[in-house]
Amino acid sequence: MTSLRPNGAAPCPKKNPPSLQRRLTWPWFLVVTVAYLAIIQGAGILVGVDTSGAKGDFPTTEAVLRDGLIPVALSVLFGAAVVTRLGWWSDVLHYRAPVRRWVWCVPISMLAAALLAVNYGNLAAQPLSLVLSLLAMTLLVGIGEELMFRGIGVQVFKKAGLGEGKVALWSSLIFGAAHLSNALSDGGQAIGQAVIVSTSGFFLYLCLRAGGTILLPMLVHGLWDFGLLSSMAGTDPEGYPGIAVPILLQVVLIVLLVVRRRSITPAPPHHAAAPGAPLPEPAPER
Template sequence: MGQPVRDGAELTQDSRPGRRLTWQWFLVVVVVYAAVIQGLGALIGVDTSYSDSQFPTTESLVRNALIPIGASIVFAAAVVTWLGWWGEVLHYRAPVRRWVRWVPISMLTVALVGINYGHLADQSLSLVACLLVLGLFVGVGEELMFRGIGVHVFRRAGLTEGKVALYSSLVFGLVHVSNAFGEGAQALLQALIVSTSGYFFYLCLRVGGIILLPMLVHGLWDTSLISNLVGDKPQASVGMLLILLLQIALIVVLFVKRHKIEPVLPAHYEPVTGPNPSAAGSV
């Protein structure tokens, strides 16, 4: 069995239960994950080029998003099950300073306030219900893949929390480049923005110590954004501006206070994420 390395901030690859997944193989998993979403979308998707809306009808939302993203959740859950990582994926033990709690609090508040309630009131009940399910699916699927599997891949590799946050967020952003197949060059800008959002969700994981918190924040965040894009006539709202302003504010605050995220820990502190240190096969 492996032992924690000298400073207690990093762990060796053999100190946790389950199979080992290298970062190279994690990238392969991410490619398959993106292929499931894009492939199913292309196979069963509905053509919406006639509309300015991303999801003009309930059918388009279900076939273009709900089914592909639902399948990606099944894929991600199957990977976690095969790896035997559920214990550490669900719970993340990495202390953080108290002020960082304002990241999930501010994101949840702005997401709830920013939902385009007036626009949704003009839509069918089925479309609104499917939008809420879509937000749930996005939160669960993407967090399971990137703050679940991704974060632990890099942490098991012995990286510091700063590098874990950086690399998992970059992969999270880069995978959204796959949207370029349907959205063109603007997907590149989206990938850059999403990378910063990935860092915010990572901090939510550390604040809550459980993956359910970033799932909730992520799901509401995307629900708020997509609430402007459903129906025959998409309608921008002040909520979108609030989300943009908060994103900018968080980037500035976290850049300024980036050295004040990690708490001062006792010299003997050793982070543990698995219930019982043991090791099985590797990939």
């Protein structure tokens, strides 16, 4: 039977004591990231199918399974094994950093943009197995990449003593740089993709802060990718203007966060001030 605290509330999940947690420095995190990417790219080469003659990136269910779902599933297992080895599950699943309420506009707007970006007409013309496989693949991408970068990556820099601003910066830059591995299939386009993904990484970090759990950025990330890839499914995919919504939203969020970057973290608690005394300013992100 679960014991209760004196006030009757159920106890919070126990956090692994430091003695049971292993340390991971940022150079070793880079090694882990390279291994993670090698699993995805290597598995894609070993079991993937050639879709170079197709109009879409995912023309068939087999292409989704072998080019995407299987490699990504293996990367998720790798990420979960790393977190287990480090003993970081409590820290990874529950992120404790206060944030102002307005930051909730980031995950809410990203979820809305993801749903608007879905090419429902194109998906309706595809076999159900292809649509479900694509959805499963993108959700696993959200789980795997968030576990690696907003989970392990964020904790690496946070445990190193960096402030939240630098934690967000470095974890997002590595997240973007990791997508340079797509140059194996996309060529020079991977450079522009890495830059864009770095900004997305910062938005997903704010989703982590707002929700207090990595499950929220996992969901946002997975649905965001599903919306973007929904126009690439099938042997004869159809264009869709809704794909511009996520692009426009990123521009809006960049401007918003540049303007309000110093008001992400709430002001620290303070004792009652004398009448007429100014209130303390919120602590800026470092």
